[in-house]
Amino acid sequence: NHAAVDIARRASGGKAYLAGDVGPSGTTIAPFGELAFDRAIEIFYEQIKALVEAGVDLIAIETMFDLVEMKACVIAAKEATKGKIPILAHMTFTQDGLTDTGTDPMTAAVTLEGLGVDIIGANCSTGPEHMLPVVQRLGDATARYICVQPNAGLPIQKNGVTIFPATAQDVASYAEKFVDAEANIVGGCCGTPPEYIKLISGMLKR
Numbered sequence: 001n002h003a004a005v006d007i008a009r010r011a012s013g014g015k016a017y018l019a020g021d022v023g024p025s026g027t028t029i030a031p032f033g034e035l036a037f038d039r040a041i042e043i044f045y046e047q048i049k050a051l052v053e054a055g056v057d058l059i060a061i062e063t064m065f066d067l068v069e070m071k072a073c074v075i076a077a078k079e080a081t082k083g084k085i086p087i088l089a090h091m092t093f094t095q096d097g098l099t100d101t102g103t104d105p106m107t108a109a110v111t112l113e114g115l116g117v118d119i120i121g122a123n124c125s126t127g128p129e130h131m132l133p134v135v136q137r138l139g140d141a142t143a144r145y146i147c148v149q150p151n152a153g154l155p156i157q158k159n160g161v162t163i164f165p166a167t168a169q170d171v172a173s174y175a176e177k178f179v180d181a182e183a184n185i186v187g188g189c190c191g192t193p194p195e196y197i198k199l200i201s202g203m204l205k206r
Contacts, residue, residue: 001047005054019060019088020051022073029068037072044076052080062090062149063124063189065100067111074115086118088147088185092125093134095154105134109141121147124189127154127166128174132181139182148183150174152191164191172199179204 001020008018025043027035048059059077064070070089077087091099091108098104105122112120120142122134128150135148152164152171171188178186186204188196 001050002054005051005056009055017057018055019058020048020054020056022047022051022059022061022077023063024065024069029066029072037068040069040072041076044073045080048073048077048080052085056085058086058088058118060088060090062121063092064090065092067091067099067101067103067108070108070112071115074112074117078116087116088119088121089115089117090121090123090147090149093122093131095126095130097130097134097137105137106141109138109144113142113144117144119145119147119185121149121185123147123149124151127151128171128178132174132177135178135181135183145184146182147185147187148178149187149189150192151189152196155190166191168192168196168199171196172203175200175203 005018012018022044025035025040027033029040030036051059059081061073061077070091074087074089081087089112093099093105109120120138122131122138131148131150135146138146150171153166155162155164171192175186186200
């Protein structure tokens with residue numbers, strides 16, 4: 001994590017904020033899984049503390065489908081950051097507008113605001129067309145900053161290669177719609193290389 005921050009800072013040349021990214025544990029929190037809640041906090045704290053010490057500008061929790069795991073990660077982040085840098089918390093929603101564990105956007109937003117995160121978001125899982133109503137519901141539920149990072153559509157397999165079907169223009173065409181839905185930060189997740197982000201940025205410069 002220290003090396004990653006150093007590489008990113010040198011690459012950005014001081015022209016960008018650096019987010020310390022924290023993803024899900026890869027398992028399920030008790031009582032539905034084997035990872036104890038307190039142990040999850042310890043694991044997340046270890047990584048987040050390293051990122052904070054390395055000098056990130058914010059902590060970005062992403063691709064969380066379980067609100068309980070998100071809670072453990074936010075608790076760890078609050079302890080590690082001591083309120084000195086912002087915390088961004090992304091849940092990931094399916095095409096039906098719920099997380100894999102059945103949480104709707106409004107419940108997620110109210111819970112995350114109650115946990116004291118600074119920015120509430122949605123990332124991964126779907127293309128922009130399915131993420132737009134999620135962002136609208138987040139905007140209805142909270143006055144906190146909102147971040148949205150959709151995939152370039154749902155991945156498909158073609159000749160053994162994973163393909164994301166949405167073009168840069170397809171994804172960027174939703175940028176203004178996301179802003180109209182109260183999003184403050186707009187980007188991309190899986191399948192959105194630099195040219196996608198550059199096009200989004202150009203459309204939202206004003």
